[in-house]
Amino acid sequence: MADSAIVPGPDAEPPHLLRETVIRPTKGWRSLNLGELYLYRDLMTFLAWRDLKVRYQQTLLGGAWAILQPLATMIVFTFVFGKLAKLPSDGVPYPLFSLTALVIWTYFSQSLTATVTSLINNTQLVEKVYFPRLILPMSSTIRGLADLAVAFAFLLLVLAFYGVWPTWQALAVIPFTLLAVIATIGIGSGLAAINVRFRDVRQMMPLLIQLWLFATPVAYPASMAPAEWRALLGLNPMAGVVEGYRWALLNTGPFPLELVAISTASALVMLVVGLAVFRRIENSFADII
Amino acid sequence: MKNERPWAIRVDNLTKRYRLGGAGRVNLRQTITQTAKRIPQALRGERAPRPEDFWALNGVSFDVARGEIVGVLGHNGAGKSTLLKILSQITEPTGGEVRFRGHVGSLLEVGTGFHPELSGRDNIFLNGAILGMSRQQIARRFDEIVEFAEVAEFIDTPVKRYSSGMYTRLAFAVAAHLETDILLIDEVLAVGDVAFQQKCLARMGELAHGGRTVLFVSHNIAAIQTLCPRSILLRRGQVVADGRTNDVVASYLHAGGEGPARVRRWESGTGPTGGPARLVSAQIIPTDSPDSDLLDCTMPFMVAFEYDWSGAPQEPLRFEIQLVNGDGVMVFDTCPPETLWRQHHPGRNRVVCHIPGDLLNSNEYHVHLVLRQNDQEVLSLPDVLVFELLDSGRDRYGWFGKWEGVLRPRFDWQAQALPAAVA
Numbered sequence: 001m002a003d004s005a006i007v008p009g010p011d012a013e014p015p016h017l018l019r020e021t022v023i024r025p026t027k028g029w030r031s032l033n034l035g036e037l038y039l040y041r042d043l044m045t046f047l048a049w050r051d052l053k054v055r056y057q058q059t060l061l062g063g064a065w066a067i068l069q070p071l072a073t074m075i076v077f078t079f080v081f082g083k084l085a086k087l088p089s090d091g092v093p094y095p096l097f098s099l100t101a102l103v104i105w106t107y108f109s110q111s112l113t114a115t116v117t118s119l120i121n122n123t124q125l126v127e128k129v130y131f132p133r134l135i136l137p138m139s140s141t142i143r144g145l146a147d148l149a150v151a152f153a154f155l156l157l158v159l160a161f162y163g164v165w166p167t168w169q170a171l172a173v174i175p176f177t178l179l180a181v182i183a184t185i186g187i188g189s190g191l192a193a194i195n196v197r198f199r200d201v202r203q204m205m206p207l208l209i210q211l212w213l214f215a216t217p218v219a220y221p222a223s224m225a226p227a228e229w230r231a232l233l234g235l236n237p238m239a240g241v242v243e244g245y246r247w248a249l250l251n252t253g254p255f256p257l258e259l260v261a262i263s264t265a266s267a268l269v270m271l272v273v274g275l276a277v278f279r280r281i282e283n284s285f286a287d288i289i
Numbered sequence: 290m291k292n293e294r295p296w297a298i299r300v301d302n303l304t305k306r307y308r309l310g311g312a313g314r315v316n317l318r319q320t321i322t323q324t325a326k327r328i329p330q331a332l333r334g335e336r337a338p339r340p341e342d343f344w345a346l347n348g349v350s351f352d353v354a355r356g357e358i359v360g361v362l363g364h365n366g367a368g369k370s371t372l373l374k375i376l377s378q379i380t381e382p383t384g385g386e387v388r389f390r391g392h393v394g395s396l397l398e399v400g401t402g403f404h405p406e407l408s409g410r411d412n413i414f415l416n417g418a419i420l421g422m423s424r425q426q427i428a429r430r431f432d433e434i435v436e437f438a439e440v441a442e443f444i445d446t447p448v449k450r451y452s453s454g455m456y457t458r459l460a461f462a463v464a465a466h467l468e469t470d471i472l473l474i475d476e477v478l479a480v481g482d483v484a485f486q487q488k489c490l491a492r493m494g495e496l497a498h499g500g501r502t503v504l505f506v507s508h509n510i511a512a513i514q515t516l517c518p519r520s521i522l523l524r525r526g527q528v529v530a531d532g533r534t535n536d537v538v539a540s541y542l543h544a545g546g547e548g549p550a551r552v553r554r555w556e557s558g559t560g561p562t563g564g565p566a567r568l569v570s571a572q573i574i575p576t577d578s579p580d581s582d583l584l585d586c587t588m589p590f591m592v593a594f595e596y597d598w599s600g601a602p603q604e605p606l607r608f609e610i611q612l613v614n615g616d617g618v619m620v621f622d623t624c625p626p627e628t629l630w631r632q633h634h635p636g637r638n639r640v641v642c643h644i645p646g647d648l649l650n651s652n653e654y655h656v657h658l659v660l661r662q663n664d665q666e667v668l669s670l671p672d673v674l675v676f677e678l679l680d681s682g683r684d685r686y687g688w689f690g691k692w693e694g695v696l697r698p699r700f701d702w703q704a705q706a707l708p709a710a711v712a
Contacts, residue, residue, distance in 0.1 A: 021393065023378060024386035043418040050415055054406050128401040129419055130378035286380040287307070 391470025
């Protein structure tokens with residue numbers, strides 16, 4: 001038997017200095033609690049790094065996979081849409097035109113799938129340990145940036161091969177990448193939360209991604225859409241991102257202001273709705289996952 | 290037990306309800322069809338039948354003072370793990386509230402969040418981050434953790450190549466070095482060797498002396514008795530005892546008769562029949578104290594059946610008992626000697642099988658009763674009785690894990706010096 005008279009030792013803080021936590025049932029909508037997310041920021045990077053490390057372990061090609069996917073798609077697109085269908089490409093060689101879009105599109109499609117399955121792929125953690133659950137979708141969204149960086153470096157090489165040198169305009173890819181991240185977190189976290197309850201979401205993802213690809217001006221230029229429909233195209237955040245990337249790197253003409261503005265607004269709405277849905281369902285994850 | 294010291298954990302009227310049947314994994318189509326079915330019902334003013342509610346916690350309240358180590362005891366299903374899940378914020382309570390003063394860390398299950406492909410070093414950082422430590426905090430404690438876990442040579446090996454002992458040590462080491470004020474611990478001492486268990490217990494004592502508060506949830510009496518001066522006993526989602534560990538353990542042990550069916554009685558004329566015999570009762574009875582509920586693995590007990598006999602006294606009938614333990618192993622299959630096969634008297638009879646103490650290990654046991662007439666099976670009652678033999682906590686020599694083996698007999702051992710061999 002241990003001694004029942006236990007005296008707080010020297011490293012104990014006076015009780016009034018300690019943070020008080022209250023657990024009680026929550027009802028309805030909850031705030032984001034950004035402060036807590038910040039406390040767990042290291043966990044977010046650790047999880048992203050874990051998934052990267054595990055994914056490329058025991059692969060032959062490793063990081064080259066980040067390049068292969070957009071490259072292979074570019075080759076197919078160039079043949080089918082460039083050569084056979086002879087789609088216009090805003091005066092840029094079709095391979096460049098499609099690869100520029102595919103680099104950021106690949107980031108979006110892979111990150112979205114990873115984000116949507118982030119909760120059910122970490123069932124053990126969700127069931128056993130407490131941490132802000134948003135960390136999981138967020139780390140999945142951020143993880144893809146490593147692949148994007150590799151693919152982007154490759155894109156710069158291809159541009160140089162075609163004699164296209166980036167100007168100061170190229171810096172605009174940073175805010176456009178951020179826009180893609182915002183859209184991914186928004187849509188991804190909302191769907192991830194719903195996927196905990198309805199695994200149908202995961203089944204739906206390949207189809208959703210495929211349809212989304214054709215709703216996005218990846219294989220074709222936004223300028224192909226009739227002017228009055230272009231605003232509608234912008235409701236898809238990736239339309240603004242993809243056209244923004246082209247403007248930044250290929251100098252495809254005047255800045256697509258209207259499209260980008262609508263896409264930004266749309267991405268922000270998706271972020272708010274996605275996070276709200278996530279927080280709303282979050283407290284039941286451990287019971288139903 | 291009243292505490293003058295300030296509290297660190299205050300649990301107030303905590304409840305948790307689970308919906309049985311209704312919840313669980315459903316797909317979208319089921320939800321839509323179910324909702325569609327409810328609409329006409331709702332229009333007619335009928336209400337859909339409510340899935341049955343199950344209260345895993347039903348009004349639990351207690352305080353834990355700063356620097357206290359408190360054990361939480363209870364049989365399976367008493368609400369221990371639900372309580373721990375709420376305290377560690379994995380799931381939300383249905384009602385009531387919990388207050389903590391200070392940072393809370395929990396060591397729930399060994400190795401949660403360990404990734405088999407990553408090295409020990411990577412896993413220390415990952416697990417630390419999952420438990421809420423920052424990179425700097427982990428880096429500062431890294432050497433201590435490795436030393437505590439005794440895995441220095443393998444620190445860069447993927448943990449999938451670790452033995453289960455190494456794995457456990459590493460997981461405990463990370464959690465034991467959490468810089469938290471309150472630590473929640475669940476059954477961590479189930480594995481590991483004796484020396485490491487002693488080290489863990491010492492470490493938990495150290496934490497408490499350093500002003501940390503520890504809540505230790507277990508059904509391991511030996512560990513709780515060693516570690517916790519005070520304990521709380523849960524039964525059916527409620528606190529039924531709270532006080533000195535020895536007193537609480539006593540009430541825990543005496544509750545052995547609840548839950549599993551240690552006694553079965555049938556109304557006259559309704560019992561199962563086999564040949565001319567109709568069962569009246571089946572019962573597990575501790576031999577030395579028949580009225581006690583307490584039954585541990587050192588105590589002899591009886592398996593007794595009462596039956597009404599409507600046949601001729603010379604008509605044969607054989608009782609046969611099969612005992613199956615909680616792991617599904619048939620421990621024995623026994624029947625009375627041949628002389629008793631033809632000794633049935635008109636009216637009420639009783640047949641008893643005596644099982645000695647210090648024979649079976651602590652476990653759950655199921656009694657299957659088979660009645661035979663001339664090798665013809667006339668009645669088979671699987672699980673006619675279910676009972677639990679508790680661990681007495683004796684003869685453990687510092688080991689706190691589950692004692693291995695189907696049996697746990699006490700044998701005579703001898704040791705002596707031998708005369709020198711003559712060449």
